[in-house]
Amino acid sequence: ELKVEQNPLFLSMQEGKNYTIYCNYSTTSDRLYWYRQDPGKSLESLFVLLSNGAVKQEGRLMASLDTKARLSTLHITAAVHDLSATYFCAGRLDGGGSQGNLIFGKGTKLSVKP
């Protein structure tokens, strides 16, 4: 069974600061996803990481994947208020029977304050 754990679950940071959200998963996952959810809205895909060492960046967000450590990180650089949202990571079983089933973490609620 794949379990996905994120930390921290709540993060309050000041504008201009850097921080990292961590996503650990319990067994092999053939890909790792990051999503963003604004209050009252649905989920928006940010990144799909497909292989060990994969790094993707968009704007102030950078995601990486270490399959050996079963760890993905989402790094925030010079945070701005617009980044305030809940961020979810999700994994999928590597070759498992439930090919389509993504398992989500509980989410990290990020609040960026001026």
Place this chain on the structure above:
Amino acid sequence: GAGVSQSPSNKVTEKGKDVELRCDPISGHTALYWYRQRLGQGLEFLIYFQGNSAPDKSGLPSDRFSAERTGESVSTLTIQRTQQEDSAVYLCASSLVGGGNEKLFFGSGTQLSVL
């Protein structure tokens, strides 16, 4: 349509009633997912459809929950004899399969409130 469409956006029902939630996936997407999100929580997998394969129902919490999909189009999630603990946002997502990406596109959800 351009995105995943869900209806209704909000549903208030009385305990014990049946409800039916609808999802229109992105045209051409063969995979369709239903998730449940309780207030302040993560996403809980319910069911997954892929083409003509048997659906993965492993996430359905009880036999009161069922879902159908007609071909590669509309899906309906039915909850019978609703209970207060069924109150949540029900999210539908669709994706292409193959090509190594398979990014999920989510609908806006149906907010279900069981009184």
